[in-house]
Amino acid sequence: MSSHVLIAGAGPVGLVSALTLATAGIQVTVFERNTTAPEDLRASTFHPPTLDMLARFGLTDELVSQGLVARYTQQRDRKNGLVAEFDMSLLEGETQHPFRLQCEQWKLNKLLIDRLALFPHASIVLGAEVQSVSQDADSVEISVKTASGIQAFRGDYLIGSDGAWSAVRQSLGIDFEGFTYPERFLVVSTDFEFADHFPKLSYVNYVSDPQEWCVMLRVPSLWRVLFPTSPDESDEEVLTDDSIQNRLQNLLPRELPYSTIHRTLYKVHQRVAKEFRRGRVILAGDAAHINNPLGGMGMNGGVHDAFNLSDKLVEILTAGGSPDLLDRYERQRRAVAIEYINANTARNKKTIEERDPETRRKTQDELRAIAAHPSAAKDYLRKTSMIDALERAESIT
Structure with missing residues (x-):
């Protein structure tokens, strides 16, 4: 009987894992609690090595055609303007894609879902919430809540890529070590063209300020601005029209009110799971590590987890590789999560x-x-684009 890998979560991490496994001929089933494919609005930056990896499946050119190529990133001061600009073309020779791509994460999800549909041995089950996990020496079983009730599914391995509140991780009782910031982050999307008013504004801008810093990111149709919020403000207060307008007007005063397309408020954490592997169950992405978004390392780090892990599972399931390879995955990716992703985003x-x-x-x-x-x-760019982190992971045996 052919091997079967179960995956909890149909975000980029779960779907990249599924495509890697399906391409190798391995049966894969992805369980997603939402009834439609997730369209997460948080992540919008793809780093160079992530684009290199996705090129394996011919996805990068399609993504680039739907996004914005950001050759430059900027460090700015809210009062004094441009501080420093970094030219990512300096990374030529280090990567096939010496730029950051500004593109909404859901566009990658859609490409991955379309590609997976080509494989008869790959399936995505929507409206299916993984609730608990059990395993023995030979297999893993999950309990899944669906519209028709609780169902059980069995496979050879389970990838837990079901997000920060991972039911897989919680079912296994794995500690999620770290902390939660007291402030929440507010992301506001607007069609106002900031580049017409800030001289030489790039697509990626980190704007420091002692009172209210922000991050300004361009995606094809919108500007997305991230603000910190005070722990004293309630969610309702932060999300009012007056509050949103005040923040945007303080950033750039104008006579007319800003039109806003999306507004999202969320808690921010710096946490790493104490274990990435428990037997036949392996954690990846936000289920394994979460961080603040300053640097765009969360989704990218999760995709790097997915390629590392799924390549090892392919070797185990198709080429007689030792299951001990999964311990190496844990050593590699947990070290990177602590030493690079969490450390750099906290420093940012x-x-x-x-x-x-x-x-x-x-x-x-x-x-x-x-x-x-x-x-x-x-x-500096090798570090901020995660090239150093991948080399560090590869050095761990």
């Missing part, structure tokens, strides 16, 4: 919100100096 937040004037001045001077020297700028 600290930098952008710094209130001490002298520390702010020193940091901005350092950024200017790095951007002015190509070798230093390249090192």
Whole structure:
């Protein structure tokens, strides 16, 4: 009987894993609790190595055609404007895609779902919420809540890619170590063209300020602006029209009110699962590690998990590879989650919100100096684009 891998969650991590496995001839079933494919509006940045990986399936060119190629990223000051600009073309020779792609995450989901539909041994079950997990030496079984009741499914392995509140992780009793920031993050999408008013604005901008920093990201049809919110503000207060307008008007005053297309408020965490593997169950993506979005490393790191893990499962299930490869996955990706993804995103937040004037001045001077020297700028971009993190993972045996 052919091998069968179960996957909890039909986000990019679960779907990339499914496509990798299906391409190798392995039966795969993806369970998604939502009744439609997720259209998550949070992630919108694809880093160069992620684009390199997706090119394996011919997906990168399709994504690029639907997004914006961001050659430059900027560090800005809310009052003083541009601090430093980094040219990602310095990464030529390090990657096949020396740029960041600004493209909504749901577009990747759709491409992956369309591609999976070509494989008769791959299926996606919508409206199916994985609730609990059990396993023995030879298989894993999941309990799934569907419209017709609770059903059980059995497979050789289970990938838990069911998000930050992962039922798979919780069912196994795996600790999710770390902390939650007191403030929530507000993302507002508007069709107003900020680039007509901020000189030389790039598609990716980290704007520091001691009172209210922000991140300004361009996607094909909209600008997305991320603001921190005060723990003293209720969710209802943050999401009112007056509150949204005040934040946008403080960023750029104008006579007319801003039109907003989306507004999303969410809690932000820095957490890493104590274990990424328990027997035949393996965690990936947000189920294994979550971080603040400053740097765009969450979804990208999850996709990197998916390729690392699913390639190892292919070797185990089709080429007689040792299941111990899954322990190497845990060693590799957990180290990266702690040493690179969580460490860098936490540092990014600290930098952008710094209130001490002298520390702010020193940091901005350092950024200017790095951007002015190509070798230093390249090192900086290797780190921020996650190339260093992948090399670190590969070095772990």
